Every structure is written in C-alpha cells, then in structure tokens.
Amino acid sequence: MTKITSPDILIQSLTQKLTEFLPKKNITDPVMVGIHTGGVWVAKQLHDNLQISEPLASLNISFYRDDFSRIGVHPQVTPTTLPNEIENRHIILVDDVLQTGRTIRAAMNELFDYGRPASITLVCLLERDGRELPIRADIVGQQLTLSDDIQVKLTGPEPLAFDIKNTTLS
Amino acid sequence: MKPSSAILIKQGRLIDPANQLDAVKDIYIENGLIIAIDDHIDQAKNSAVQEIDAKGLIIMPGIIDLCARLREPGLEHKATIRSETIAASKAGITTLCCPPDTDPVIDEKSVVDLINHGVKHAGHSHIVCLGAMTSKLKGEHLSEMAALKAAGCVGISNASQPITNTLVLRRALEYARSHDLTVFIEPNEPYLSNHGCAHEGAVATRLGLPGIPDAAESTIIARDLELVAAIGARVHFGRLSSARSIALIQQAQQQGLKVSADVAIHQLFLTEMDLSTYNSHCHVLPPFRELRDRDILRQAVASGVVQAICSDHQPHEEDAKLHPFPATEPGISGLDTLLPLTFKLVTENILDWSQAVTALTSAPAKILGIDKGHLSIGACADLAIINPNKDWTLETTKMKSQGKNTPFLGWNFENQVVHTIISGQLIK
Amino acid sequence: MVNKNARATNPLLGQDHWNIQLDENGRLKHFLTIEGLGSEILTEILDTAENFTGVNNRTVKKVPLLRGKTITNLFFEASTRTRTTFELAAKRLSADVLNINISTSATSKGESLLDTLYNLQAMQTDMFVIRHQDSGAAHFAARHVAPHISVLNAGDGRHAHPTQAMLDLLTIRQNKGHDFSALRVAIVGDILHSRVARSQIHALNTLNTGEIRVVAPRTLLPANIEKLGVKVHYNLQQGIQDADVIIMLRLQKERMQGAMLPSELEYYQQYGLTSQTLKYAKPDAIVMHPGPINRGVEIESCVADGEQSVILDQVSNGIAVRMAIMSMTLGTSAQQTGDEK
Numbered sequence: 001m002t003k004i005t006s007p008d009i010l011i012q013s014l015t016q017k018l019t020e021f022l023p024k025k026n027i028t029d030p031v032m033v034g035i036h037t038g039g040v041w042v043a044k045q046l047h048d049n050l051q052i053s054e055p056l057a058s059l060n061i062s063f064y065r066d067d068f069s070r071i072g073v074h075p076q077v078t079p080t081t082l083p084n085e086i087e088n089r090h091i092i093l094v095d096d097v098l099q100t101g102r103t104i105r106a107a108m109n110e111l112f113d114y115g116r117p118a119s120i121t122l123v124c125l126l127e128r129d130g131r132e133l134p135i136r137a138d139i140v141g142q143q144l145t146l147s148d149d150i151q152v153k154l155t156g157p158e159p160l161a162f163d164i165k166n167t168t169l170s
Numbered sequence: 171m172k173p174s175s176a177i178l179i180k181q182g183r184l185i186d187p188a189n190q191l192d193a194v195k196d197i198y199i200e201n202g203l204i205i206a207i208d209d210h211i212d213q214a215k216n217s218a219v220q221e222i223d224a225k226g227l228i229i230m231p232g233i234i235d236l237c238a239r240l241r242e243p244g245l246e247h248k249a250t251i252r253s254e255t256i257a258a259s260k261a262g263i264t265t266l267c268c269p270p271d272t273d274p275v276i277d278e279k280s281v282v283d284l285i286n287h288g289v290k291h292a293g294h295s296h297i298v299c300l301g302a303m304t305s306k307l308k309g310e311h312l313s314e315m316a317a318l319k320a321a322g323c324v325g326i327s328n329a330s331q332p333i334t335n336t337l338v339l340r341r342a343l344e345y346a347r348s349h350d351l352t353v354f355i356e357p358n359e360p361y362l363s364n365h366g367c368a369h370e371g372a373v374a375t376r377l378g379l380p381g382i383p384d385a386a387e388s389t390i391i392a393r394d395l396e397l398v399a400a401i402g403a404r405v406h407f408g409r410l411s412s413a414r415s416i417a418l419i420q421q422a423q424q425q426g427l428k429v430s431a432d433v434a435i436h437q438l439f440l441t442e443m444d445l446s447t448y449n450s451h452c453h454v455l456p457p458f459r460e461l462r463d464r465d466i467l468r469q470a471v472a473s474g475v476v477q478a479i480c481s482d483h484q485p486h487e488e489d490a491k492l493h494p495f496p497a498t499e500p501g502i503s504g505l506d507t508l509l510p511l512t513f514k515l516v517t518e519n520i521l522d523w524s525q526a527v528t529a530l531t532s533a534p535a536k537i538l539g540i541d542k543g544h545l546s547i548g549a550c551a552d553l554a555i556i557n558p559n560k561d562w563t564l565e566t567t568k569m570k571s572q573g574k575n576t577p578f579l580g581w582n583f584e585n586q587v588v589h590t591i592i593s594g595q596l597i598k
Numbered sequence: 599m600v601n602k603n604a605r606a607t608n609p610l611l612g613q614d615h616w617n618i619q620l621d622e623n624g625r626l627k628h629f630l631t632i633e634g635l636g637s638e639i640l641t642e643i644l645d646t647a648e649n650f651t652g653v654n655n656r657t658v659k660k661v662p663l664l665r666g667k668t669i670t671n672l673f674f675e676a677s678t679r680t681r682t683t684f685e686l687a688a689k690r691l692s693a694d695v696l697n698i699n700i701s702t703s704a705t706s707k708g709e710s711l712l713d714t715l716y717n718l719q720a721m722q723t724d725m726f727v728i729r730h731q732d733s734g735a736a737h738f739a740a741r742h743v744a745p746h747i748s749v750l751n752a753g754d755g756r757h758a759h760p761t762q763a764m765l766d767l768l769t770i771r772q773n774k775g776h777d778f779s780a781l782r783v784a785i786v787g788d789i790l791h792s793r794v795a796r797s798q799i800h801a802l803n804t805l806n807t808g809e810i811r812v813v814a815p816r817t818l819l820p821a822n823i824e825k826l827g828v829k830v831h832y833n834l835q836q837g838i839q840d841a842d843v844i845i846m847l848r849l850q851k852e853r854m855q856g857a858m859l860p861s862e863l864e865y866y867q868q869y870g871l872t873s874q875t876l877k878y879a880k881p882d883a884i885v886m887h888p889g890p891i892n893r894g895v896e897i898e899s900c901v902a903d904g905e906q907s908v909i910l911d912q913v914s915n916g917i918a919v920r921m922a923i924m925s926m927t928l929g930t931s932a933q934q935t936g937d938e939k
Contacts, residue, residue, distance in 0.1 A: 494733070
C-alpha cells in the first residue's frame with residue numbers, strides 16, 4: 001500500500017502550490033471556504049499560511065446531501081458561515097479527502113444558493129479513487145489509489161492525522 | 171319461547187344465595203320450571219329427559235342485568251333485540267333490563283308494546299323495561315307512569331338524561347311513590363360534567379381531555395337523597411363511579427332510606443390510568459376515576475352498600491370508536507364480560523362466591539321487584555352453568571354481542587359459561 | 599456512526615405508548631407530544647434548528663433536503679400563523695406542500711378524520727401536519743396512517759402543541775444560554791385550555807428547568823396541574839417574582855362567557871403584564887407570547903413591543919424549529935450507514 005504523507009507536510013505543499021497558483025490565475029482577495037469538519041481544519045491552516053484578509057468561511061453541507069433519504073439529517077452544531085456577499089468573488093473551496101465527489105457537489109450547490117461566484121478552486125488534502133461524479137480537484141496534496149475496502153478519514157483538529165480503516169475487518 | 175322438554179342437571183355445585191344454598195345437588199327442570207332439587211335425582215327410566223353432567227361445574231341463577239342498551243328501537247345499526255338477547259343467552263344472562271332512552275323513548279304504552287312485540291319474535295332472553303320518568307326524557311313533564319306500569323314497566327328512569335329542574339324531580343318522586351314505582355337514577359349534574367369525557371384529575375390534565383369532576387355525580391346524589399328523605403320514595407342509583415357517592419349512599423342507608431345502588435362491572439377494574447393511550451374503548455360515562463375510587467367501589471359491593479353489578483352494556487359499531495378520543499361515543503359492550511369479570515373478583519378475593527352471585531342475580535331481582543334470581547322449587551328455570559376452571563382469552567371473534575367495543579380484549583379469564591337455561595330451555 | 603439517541607434498550611421506554619413517536623432505533627418518527635422524549639432528542643432538535651436559522655437569513659432561503667417529498671397541512675381549526683410557518687418550513691426544505699383547511703368542509707359533510715387521512719394518503723403524502731380540535735387527534739392519526747408516513751402535531755385540543763414548545767425553548771436558549779437549571783420560568787394565563795402550556799411544561803421539565811410556575815386564577819387551571827411539575831400561583835406579582843422568563847398566554851374572549859372570569863378589565867388588572875408588574879421579574883427577564891396577542895387583555899402594548907419582549911424572535915424561530923423537526927422525522931425511514939465522502 002502506498003504510504004500516506006502526514007497532513008502537516010501535505011498542508012505545507014498545498015500552501016506552496018496555492019502561492020504559485022493564485023497569481024497565475026489572477027485571483028486576488030479570495031474567499032477561503034472549508035467544508036465541515038475536516039476541510040475547515042485544513043482551510044484554517046492554509047488561511048493562516050496564505051494570510052488571506054477575508055475571514056475564513058465554512059460550509060456545512062448536511063442540508064444539501066443527496067443521501068438524506070438513506071441516512072437522514074444530523075444535527076450540526078456549527079452552521080454555515082459565509083461572507084455577506086459571494087457574488088463575483090473567487091472561492092477557494094477546501095476539503096480533506098476527495099473520493100466520490102458528492103460532498104463537493106453539495107458544497108457547490110449550497111455556494112450557488114448564496115450567489116454566483118467568479119470562480120471556485122477546489123483544494124483537497126488527499127485525492128483518492130472512487131469518483132462517482134465528474135469532479136476533480138485543482139490543487140491536491142497527495143494522490144492515492146486504494147482498494148475499495150480502505151477508508152481514509154482526517155482526524156483533528158490538534159494534531160491532524162489520517163485514520164485508515166479496513167472496512168472489511170471492522 | 172316454546173316449552174321445553176325436561177332437563178336433569180347432575181352433581182353441579184349449586185350456588186343460590188337467595189336460599190342460602192351452596193352444595194352439590196341434582197336439579198330437575200320440566201315445563202320451564204324447577205321441579206326438584208336434591209342430593210340425587212334418578213330419572214333414568216325416562217329417556218325424554220336430557221341429562222347434563224355438571225361435575226366440577228357451578229350452577230347459579232341466571233344473571234339479571236340491570237342496565238343493557240339493546241339499541242332497538244332506534245339504533246339497529248349498532249345492535250338489535252335479537253343480536254343482544256342471543257349474546258345475553260350465551261353469557262349466562264337470562265333477564266335484561268332496558269332503560270327508556272330508546273328511539274322512540276319508552277314514555278308511553280305503545281313503545282313498551284313495540285319492544286315486547288320484538289322480544290316475542292326475536293328475543294332469546296327475558297327483557298324488562300324501565301319507563302321514562304318524564305315525557306321524551308326532557309325533564310319537563312311527568313310521563314304517564316301508571317300506564318307504563320300497567321304496560322309492564324318495572325320502574326321509571328330518566329336514563330342518562332338529567333333532570334335539572336328539582337321541582338320536576340320532586341313531583342316525579344312523589345308520583346312514582348304514589349304508584350309504588352322504583353325510580354332509577356343515573357346521577358349526573360350536566361353543568362358540572364360540561365361535555366367532559368374523562369375524570370377531572372391528573373390524567374385528564376396531562377392528556378388535555380375535558381374533565382368531569384366526581385362532584386358531578388355526588389352533588390346530584392346529595393340533592394336527590396334530600397328529596398328521598400322528605401318524600402320516602404324508593405330510589406335506585408345506577409352506575410356509580412366515585413368514592414364520594416358511596417359515602418353518601420352509605421350514610422343514607424344507615425339513616426334507613428330506601429336506597430339501593432349498582433355499579434357497572436368495568437368500574438371495578440379500570441381507572442383513569444387506562445385512558446393514557448387515548449384508548450377510545452375506555453371512553454365511558456361516568457368516566458373511570460382514580461384507583462382509590464375503584465377500590466372503594468369494590469369494597470362497597472363486598473359490604474353491600476352497592477347491591478348489584480351490571481354490564482351497562484352499550485354496543486357500538488366499529489366506526490363509533492374510530493375517532494379522536496373526545497369525538498368517540500362512550501360506552502362498552504359488556505354482556506360477554508359481565509360474568510367472567512365479576513367472578514374475577516372472586517379469584518382476586520374481593521368477593522366470595524355468594525356475594526358475587528348475589529350481586530348478579532337476587533340483588534338486581536329485588537331492585538327490579540321481580541320474582542327471579544333464585545333457584546327455588548317452582549321458580550322459573552333461569553339458570554347458568556359455569557366452568558370455574560376454564561382458562562380463556564377474550565377476542566372479538568368470541569364475542570356474541572354485535573358490538574365489539576370493549577377494553578378487555580386480550581384479558582384472561584378462568585370462568586366460562588357452559589350452558590344457559592332460560593325458562594327451562596337449554597340455549598344452544 | 600453510532601446513534602446516540604438509541605433508546606430501544608431502555609426498559610422504561612420499551613413499550614411505552616408515547617414512543618409511538620420513536621422508531622425502533624429511538625429516532626423521531628412522529629412528533630406528537632414532548633412527553634416521552636428525552637433531553638437528547640430535544641437538544642438535537644434545537645441544535646438542528648439553530649442551523650436552519652442560518653438558512654432563513656440567506657438570500658436564497660431554501661435547501662434541497664426534502665425535494666420530492668409531499669407535506670400535507672391538515673388544519674381542522676382556523677390558524678394563520680401556525681399554518682404559515684409550517685408551510686414556509688416545508689417550502690424552505692424544498693418539499694411540495696398541500697394546505698387543507700377542513701374547519702368548514704369535509705367533516706361537516708360527515709367525512710371522518712380517518713377517511714380524510716386515507717384519501718390524502720392515497721395521494722402519496724409523506725407527512726401530515728395536523729391541527730385538530732380534539733385532544734389525542736394527532737396520536738389517533740399516527741396510529742392509523744401507513745408506516746412510512748410521519749405525523750406532526752400542530753395542536754390537538756387542549757393536549758399538546760409541541761413545535762410551539764420547541765420554538766419557545768430555542769428562544770429561551772438563545773437569550774438565556776444552554777443551562778436551564780438556573781432559570782425560573784413563569785407561565786401566565788389560561789392554562790386550563792392551553793395545549794401550549796402543557797407542552798411547554800413538559801419541555802421545560804425535560805431540560806431540567808430550575809423552577810416552573812403557572813400563574814392564573816383557579817378557574818383557568820386544570821385539576822392536579824402540580825403533578826406536571828409546576829408551582830401554582832394565583833397572584834401575578836408573586837408568580838413572576840424574580841422570574842427569568844415570563845410566558846404570557848392568550849386569553850380567548852369566549853372564556854368570559856363561560857363564567858370563568860368576571861370581566862376582561864378585572865383579568866387585565868389582576869393578571870395583565872404591564873410595565874409596572876414586569877418590574878417584579880428580574881431586570882433582564884424576557885417576555886414571551888405564543889400569539890396572537892390580545893393587547894390590553896393579557897399584555898400591555900409597551901411590554902409586548904418593549905426591549906424585554908422576544909415575541910418576534912419566537913415567530914422566526916418557529917420556522918427553523920419546524921424545518922428541523924420535519925427533516926428529522928422524514929429522515930428516520932433512512933438506514934444508518936457511514937458518512938459518505
């Protein structure tokens with residue numbers, strides 16, 4: 001199995017890639033949005049590292065999930081916090097692990113309920129196989145191919161670590 | 171009912187409190203009458219005699235039910251004279267007393283005749299009627315009580331309709347007394363009960379059900395007893411529900427007033443707590459009250475303050491109970507459970523056999539002033555044969571009444587009617 | 599994910615009839631009464647509602663959670679506000695909404711509640727929101743509808759109005775914090791006929807409220823109300839003395855005719871909340887009212903509109919709370935699987 005790099009190192013790498021990416025795309029004054037809960041942890045560090053002036057925003061996508069009819073709604077103590085205006089803003093959307101793409105789909109739906117952003121850049125700590133929707137990340141910490149029964153989850157916020165589980169064994 | 175052939179019941183335990191009898195006997199019935207009771211009666215020579223082996227069984231006088239709504243005339247979609255007298259005859263009940271709140275009301279001779287006609291053609295048990303105390307039960311004008319008595323009414327009553335005008339009540343009591351009629355009262359002060367549907371107490375408060383205070387019953391008893399004391403009328407209070415009422419009745423009896431009382435059998439088992447699932451089968455009037463009330467009612471039957479137990483039979487079609495609780499019709503279909511529930515009180519050591527049989531037979535007969543409820547030689551052969559050791563569970567399919575509205579479904583009983591004999595005829 | 603509300607193993611709740619509200623996993627299936635629900639579920643409702651308040655403050659006040667579901671508002675009693683907030687809640691969850699007011703139609707023609715339910719059920723309704731004049735109507739409906747349908751009680755007789763109680767709890771929590779044990783709450787007015795008061799009392803007790811008082815003349819108090827866990831006061835000044843929360847109830851005008859009260863004026867003088875009487879409560883006490891308000895009957899205008907009044911917060915919280923309960927109950931048919939990424 002491929003070795004997973006530690007989250008802290010991956011965040012350093014993401015910081016570097018973003019520092020190069022943003023000027024290249026002419027993105028100034030972006031809004032950084034973390035997706036609950038792992039994405040927010042990652043976004044917080046990136047937000048500090050990149051010294052973005054707009055306060056960190058967060059998305060709680062539980063009302064936009066497409067699996068409601070199967071798993072119901074869960075109470076989330078932390079609601080969505082976005083700046084008053086995201087119309088024509090550049091969004092950096094941050095999540096921990098990109099797998100099926102459904103979370104990102106839900107997040108983008110929710111973002112569009114707040115307004116029409118100028119662009120969305122997707123940043124993921126870990127991009128693994130298993131996509132079910134045509135979604136890809138713009139900036140990725142590490143790419144991995146894992147067998148279907150391996151589940152990766154970010155735990156945190158202090159320290160950040162990957163929790164790897166073999167679902168067939170549990 | 172056509173005259174029957176002879177029946178010989180062998181070696182049953184005869185419980186006949188009216189004759190202070192509780193012993194194993196043979197009993198011989200012919201032409202509708204009890205001909206002989208003895209330790210051993212031998213009729214082997216006569217093959218026309220039907221013999222019933224009653225070893226281990228109880229023989230008692232047929233039950234006299236002080237209050238059973240037959241729904242005919244007026245509400246035949248709920249039940250009929252035919253359906254309910256058949257149910258009674260399977261349940262050990264040989265005489266039913268029908269209150270006057272039929273439609274039309276039993277306030278004139280023709281209605282009594284109508285019912286008697288129905289009984290003659292479709293009746294499977296004896297029926298006696300109470301006549302209306304006031305015209306149309308409106309509590310305003312006295313009914314023709316003498317004519318009703320002549321037509322066969324055994325007493326008069328305003329059924330569940332209250333008489334709010336005390337002067338009308340006074341005159342009704344006076345007039346009834348003049349004609350030697352017992353007045354049957356279901357005590358209820360309508361302004362206090364105020365369209366309630368549950369006992370005013372903690373449970374009704376929790377469930378948000380409009381309450382009926384127990385004072386709705388006892389204030390009327392107190393008022394009526396004052397009139398009884400002044401007039402000397404013979405009054406029977408039916409379907410009591412509260413401890414306060416019992417205290418008043420007991421006091422009146424101690425003062426020598428001619429006052430009797432009955433209780434509906436379900437009041438001796440259920441309480442307000444049984445409403446907590448909004449079970450519409452527990453919607454009865456008067457409502458189930460507190461555990462303390464139930465226990466005092468039980469004691470009152472045991473001590474004789476309350477003489478009789480009745481079914482307060484009120485059969486309903488299924489739809490009548492398929493509404494939110496307050497919108498359902500009150501009442502329980504009680505014929506099928508009157509005997510097994512009453513004898514459950516024997517099992518629970520609340521009553522002894524003699525008390526239980528008395529409350530179902532000779533006591534109600536005395537209240538109605540009819541010569542029934544005993545197994546004397548020469549008496550009408552109305553009797554019930556009971557298996558006291560038969561475990562069974564109440565299910566709707568086992569109910570003979572057309573009304574299946576009962577909160578006792580799923581209850582276990584250990585006494586079951588094996589045979590009922592009415593006027594010497596074995597009910598098939 | 600472990601279901602923290604699983605209560606199937608709790609013997610006290612095992613066969614309890616109130617838990618017709620809970621499915622076999624202990625999750626909310628119907629919402630009929632506060633009774634029988636634990637503090638975990640109430641807190642879950644409040645937390646979820648807190649989230650939905652965010653949605654209600656956005657430009658696009660809508661989330662796709664209940665897309666494709668049909669919610670039927672079945673109102674047998676006239677109501678504008680409650681029906682409107684249920685309707686808005688459903689629409690903001692993207693459900694289709696059917697409003698049926700039956701106070702003057704089917705039942706007067708003889709159609710029973712059951713027939714009405716069965717007919718609407720045949721139209722593939724997923725949820726009934728029911729208001730009915732008879733206590734127990736919502737339980738009755740829940741017992742008779744098809745298993746996949748949820749029933750929400752929008753007020754049944756004098757019995758319960760649990761969504762109102764939940765929005766009141768949310769309003770109290772927003773103003774007074776999460777610890778209810780330090781709070782003294784006074785409920786003032788017609789407790790006898792009030793389903794709101796009954797649900798509030800259960801809800802406040804479930805969250806361990808320090809002291810709950812009811813304030814009314816004896817004619818407006820139900821029998822044995824103390825057994826619900828409240829202290830009875832006949833005097834307003836004593837009843838709201840040092841209270842943190844004052845809940846005023848609406849006084850129905852028809853109570854005057856039932857000889858329950860001598861006159862409106864005397865009621866106002868004895869039990870009306872005015873700027874003068876409000877001084878008996880704590881200086882930071884909040885004033886609540888489930889609406890609609892009778893100004894000058896139970897509350898003085900300057901109190902209803904004053905700084906301590908949170909009456910309009912209650913109204914907006916009503917939408918969020920109903921969104922929370924609708925999404926929780928309609929989500930219970932779902933099986934618990936892992937969090938999907």
